[in-house]
Amino acid sequence: MFTDDVSPLPSDLGYRGPTACSAAGITYRQLDYWARTGLIEPSVRGAKGSGSQRLYSFRDILILKIIKRLLDAGISLQQIRSAVSHLRERGTDDLTQVTLMSDGASVYECTSNDEVIDLLQGGQGVFGIAIGGVWREIEGTLAELPSESAADSDAPGASVEGDELAARRAARTAG
Numbered sequence: 001m002f003t004d005d006v007s008p009l010p011s012d013l014g015y016r017g018p019t020a021c022s023a024a025g026i027t028y029r030q031l032d033y034w035a036r037t038g039l040i041e042p043s044v045r046g047a048k049g050s051g052s053q054r055l056y057s058f059r060d061i062l063i064l065k066i067i068k069r070l071l072d073a074g075i076s077l078q079q080i081r082s083a084v085s086h087l088r089e090r091g092t093d094d095l096t097q098v099t100l101m102s103d104g105a106s107v108y109e110c111t112s113n114d115e116v117i118d119l120l121q122g123g124q125g126v127f128g129i130a131i132g133g134v135w136r137e138i139e140g141t142l143a144e145l146p147s148e149s150a151a152d153s154d155a156p157g158a159s160v161e162g163d164e165l166a167a168r169r170a171a172r173t174a175g
Helices: 017-024 028-036 058-072 077-090 113-121 131-142 164-174
Strands: 013-016 099-102 107-110 127-130
Touching: 013 017, 013 058, 017 028, 017 058, 017 131, 028 058, 058 077, 058 099, 058 127, 058 131, 077 107, 099 113, 107 113, 127 131
Parallel strands: none
Antiparallel strands: 099 107, 099 127
């Protein structure tokens, strides 16, 4: 359960909002609301006015997917905010060794099989989310979706191969 072998985070890539939504299984409206309320903000590049594109990191999308799973399990947004804040403080490297457990009201962090068993025996655990499994799922999904290099994305008219809309905008402003 806790022996997940995952690849290191890609540090130079960012994903636009629609790609992040697709990978996390959420709507753009949810993504926008969560960004505006500070639940999850894009760590590669935030919105800088009209027409700018937010870029989300792999870790951001991982947390979006975890938020989605917690919401689907009936956890309140207040409890989710608390859990996300805790995950942010942990850092990235050992997130794959964490299983989030919940009783439907509170969220618990387990980092060993013994902790999971203790929680279940105490009658508190109803469901769990193994973050390493979510990590691998996101990796597979993002491998098929367009990404941007964080360095190239600041250039005006920068487009991504396969991003037809950005290519049309660049052609329109150039011509």
